[in-house]
Amino acid sequence: MIPNNNEHLRRLGVPYTYLIGWSTLNKWYYGVRYSKRCNPNDLWVKYFTSSKLVKQFRNKFGEPDVVEVRKIFNNSEDAIVHKGIWTCHFKAHHQFCS
Helix, strand or coil: CCCCCCHHHHHHCCCEEEEEEEHHHCEEEEEEECCCCCCHHHECCCECCCCHHHHHHHHHHCCCCEEEEEEECCCHHHHHHHHHHHHHHHHHHCCECC
């Protein structure tokens, strides 16, 4: 995780991928976050994904029991590519809400 007191990194933004899941329901979402001010420490504190399906799932089943930052990147392009590759692999092996 990125320390909250690192103003330089907060200003630049830190692209990352993340996993959200309801393990008892075997429902998962692998996402990517990138913006000028994104910070992995904000996941499920200030940022709850932009996925409409995740929002619907939260409303129906409550909060996920798995919320993990999976990987931090130096740039948004690498984060986006990684998310695409990982999503294809994950869909082949798990139920996925996307």
